[in-house]
Amino acid sequence: MNDDTLTLYYYNDGLTNAERQEVANALAIDPALADLYQSLCRELEQVADPEMPAPPSDMVQRWHDSLDRAIGLETRPKPEPAVHSWSFLLGAAVTAALAIGVGIGMFLADEEPATPMIEELTADNPISEHPGSSAFIRGLQVHLRESEQGLTSLDTGVDSDRSLLIMNIIEQNRLFERVAEQNDSENLARVLRAFQLVLMQLAAEDISDEDAEALRAKLLFELNVMLTKLANNPSDEPTTI
Amino acid sequence: MQYRKTILLSVALLLGGVAFGQDEASDVSEVDDVEELKIVAIEALISAPPERALPAITRVLQGNNSDDVKESALFILSQIETPEAQALLLDTARQSDGELQEEAIQMIGIGGDPQALAGLRNIYASGDSDVRESVLEAYLIADDSKSIYELAISADNEEDLENAVEMLGAMGAIDDLRDLLDQIGPSEGLIEAYAIAGDVESLRTIAADSSNPETQAEAIEALGIVGDTQADQVLVQIYKDSPSEDVREAALEGMLISGNDEAVLQLYRDSTSNAEKRELLELLSIMGSEEVWDLIDEALENRR
Numbered sequence: 336m337n338d339d340t341l342t343l344y345y346y347n348d349g350l351t352n353a354e355r356q357e358v359a360n361a362l363a364i365d366p367a368l369a370d371l372y373q374s375l376c377r378e379l380e381q382v383a384d385p386e387m388p389a390p391p392s393d394m395v396q397r398w399h400d401s402l403d404r405a406i407g408l409e410t411r412p413k414p415e416p417a418v419h420s421w422s423f424l425l426g427a428a429v430t431a432a433l434a435i436g437v438g439i440g441m442f443l444a445d446e447e448p449a450t451p452m453i454e455e456l457t458a459d460n461p462i463s464e465h466p467g468s469s470a471f472i473r474g475l476q477v478h479l480r481e482s483e484q485g486l487t488s489l490d491t492g493v494d495s496d497r498s499l500l501i502m503n504i505i506e507q508n509r510l511f512e513r514v515a516e517q518n519d520s521e522n523l524a525r526v527l528r529a530f531q532l533v534l535m536q537l538a539a540e541d542i543s544d545e546d547a548e549a550l551r552a553k554l555l556f557e558l559n560v561m562l563t564k565l566a567n568n569p570s571d572e573p574t575t576i
Numbered sequence: 577m578q579y580r581k582t583i584l585l586s587v588a589l590l591l592g593g594v595a596f597g598q599d600e601a602s603d604v605s606e607v608d609d610v611e612e613l614k615i616v617a618i619e620a621l622i623s624a625p626p627e628r629a630l631p632a633i634t635r636v637l638q639g640n641n642s643d644d645v646k647e648s649a650l651f652i653l654s655q656i657e658t659p660e661a662q663a664l665l666l667d668t669a670r671q672s673d674g675e676l677q678e679e680a681i682q683m684i685g686i687g688g689d690p691q692a693l694a695g696l697r698n699i700y701a702s703g704d705s706d707v708r709e710s711v712l713e714a715y716l717i718a719d720d721s722k723s724i725y726e727l728a729i730s731a732d733n734e735e736d737l738e739n740a741v742e743m744l745g746a747m748g749a750i751d752d753l754r755d756l757l758d759q760i761g762p763s764e765g766l767i768e769a770y771a772i773a774g775d776v777e778s779l780r781t782i783a784a785d786s787s788n789p790e791t792q793a794e795a796i797e798a799l800g801i802v803g804d805t806q807a808d809q810v811l812v813q814i815y816k817d818s819p820s821e822d823v824r825e826a827a828l829e830g831m832l833i834s835g836n837d838e839a840v841l842q843l844y845r846d847s848t849s850n851a852e853k854r855e856l857l858e859l860l861s862i863m864g865s866e867e868v869w870d871l872i873d874e875a876l877e878n879r880r
Contacts, residue, residue: 516719522657525686528717532682552644556615557651560622564655567623 336361338473341372345379378470471514475523476565478507482530483558486551501538508534526561530554611642618648626656630664637668647679654683662689669699678710685714693718700727708736712743721749729759738765745769754778762791771798776807783814789822796826800833808836815843828859837865844871 336358343350344358362369485500512527536542537550618636621629629652636649650668653661665687669680681699684692693715700711715723721744728740742765744752750773756766762782770778779802782795796814799807811834815827831840837860844856857875860868 521688521719524719525688525717528719529682529686532713532717549644553647556619556648560619560651560655563619563622 336368338371338375339477341375342379344372345376471518472565475511475515476562478511479558479562479565482508483555483562486555486558489547489551498538498540501534505531505534505538526557530557533557611645614641614645615648618645618652621652622655626658626661629656630658630661633661634664637664643674643676643679646676650676650679650683651686654686657687657689659689659691662687662692665689666692666695669696678706681707681710681714682717685717685720688718693720693723697723697727705735709739712739716743716747719747721747721752725749725752725755728756738763741765741769742772745772748773750775750778757782762788762795764791764794767791767794767798768801770795771801774802774804776802776804776810779807780810783810786820786823789820793822793826793829796823797829797833800830800836803834803836808834808839811836812839812843828855832859832863835863837863837867841865841867841871 340350340354340358344355347355350358362372482504485504489497489500508527508530512524512531515521515524515527533550533554537547537554542550614636618633621632624632633649633653633656637646637653641649650665653665662684665680665684669677669684672680681696684696696711696714700708703711712724712727715721715727724740724743724747728737728744731737731740737760741753741756741763744756745768750770753766753769753773753775757778760766762785767779767782770782776799779795779799783792783799786792796811799811799814808831811827811830815824815831818824818827828840831837840856840860840863844853844860847853847856853875857868857871860871
């Protein structure tokens with residue numbers, strides 16, 4: 336059971352009754368998991384407020400679109416599932432849910448400008464000092480990992496899967512870029528904007544196989560670098576990049 | 577401290593990598609393996625302190641390495657927030673050519689250093705169209721619309737101007753686009769940029785100016801590209817208020833583009849002119865409106 340499932344459980348969304356029951360049972364018998372869930376709840380509560388303004392409808396719509404597509408893929412008969420689209424899209428939907436959570440927090444943060452939710456990922460500003468920052472970083476890490484997995488599966492995918500995967504990555508990426516931008520995390524926003532450009536090129540229908548492979552390799556490298564950078568704990572190693 | 581070992585290994589590989597890479601390898605796959613190993617080593621440098629990573633990356637960039645390896649190093653360089661790293665990026669952008677130069681330019685955008693970004697102006701001025709496009713993309717990545725605005729203002733040819741304006745539209749840089757309207761006047765590219773940026777007010781202003789009917793029609797149709805509630809309302813108002821057939825035609829085109837069949841339906845119901853009703857019914861049919869079949873029945877039965 337992973338963070339994504341627990342997040343969906345927390346938001347009471349995206350899980351069937353049976354799946355929710357399974358999570359509840361697991362929480363009841365596994366103290367470590369229960370601790371993890373409590374910790375997750377505390378973080379999510381920081382970005383969730385009963386009086387929060389509703390997220391913009393387009394954001395919610397994208398989230399539901401992602402879920403709809405995921406459900407559509409699940410029910411649509413597929414002759415040969417060469418690409419792990421379902422798992423990627425479900426992951427994308429979960430990532431979108433995380434991003435929405437972060438986005439909601441972002442609106443709250445707008446009301447309290449003196450307490451930014453996230454800071455630049457520099458050694459001088461350890462992210463763990465700021466409430467909500469770990470939720471954003473974890474969401475971003477999920478997004479980058481899902482993007483990485485999606486891009487890795489592209490070489491075995493059919494065209495329709497390819498377009499769907501890339502468009503999903505672009506949607507998620509745009510969401511995180513916007514959150515980063517509006518929280519003055521310009522470093523991350525710039526990197527995500529650069530990803531966006533490469534993804535748009537990759538999504539072009541007239542791209543040659545050779546060019547697509549080169550772009551994919553470049554993007555995978557950069558995603559890996561950013562995942563490593565995000566995984567580094569600045570407070571443990573104040574002199575890393 | 578597992579990653580310290582990885583970093584040390586990376587640095588060792590990179591420092592020795594030049595000679596390693598220069599080997600006359602007869603086996604292509606062996607060369608690929610060496611290349612892959614170098615890229616993995618470069619990737620690990622993201623965990624290194626800048627004072628350790630920078631010399632290694634400098635050697636990679638100055639050595640006899642492939643563009644792929646150097647481009648990987650450039651991305652790491654973009655993540656090092658020191659003046660030396662940003663200066664090295666700018667040097668690479670100035671001194672290299674082709675894809676490596678374009679990559680270095682984009683990495684300056686990712687780095688976001690104001691001095692390095694300012695240095696792109698000269699590279700833009702002396703570069704070919706690919707280089708100029710990369711500079712615009714770097715400014716987009718850095719969210720530096722002011723620099724793009726300046727490039728647009730100083731453009732000495734139509735293509736450069738249009739490219740800069742298009743980029744401002746993609747960035748949603750409404751203020752800069754409005755300033756441009758004062759400087760250069762309305763153009764097709766500027767109208768498209770307003771549409772992409774969702775600037776209904778500017779489009780409404782141009783749409784109200786009948787001094788150039790062609791531009792006026794373009795602005796009206798562009799409101800349809802914006803397609804939000806405000807733009808839809810403006811289109812309906814233009815259609816209702818304008819005495820000009822061409823303007824009304826453009827407003828209908830705008831409604832077609834935005835897919836606002838509800839407004840067209842309402843106009844149909846409000847109309848007392850058979851000629852107008854015919855035109856609106858045709859438009860609804862083109863738009864694939866669900867209501868069109870009821871209207872056809874009504875028309876056939878002379879109910880309205």
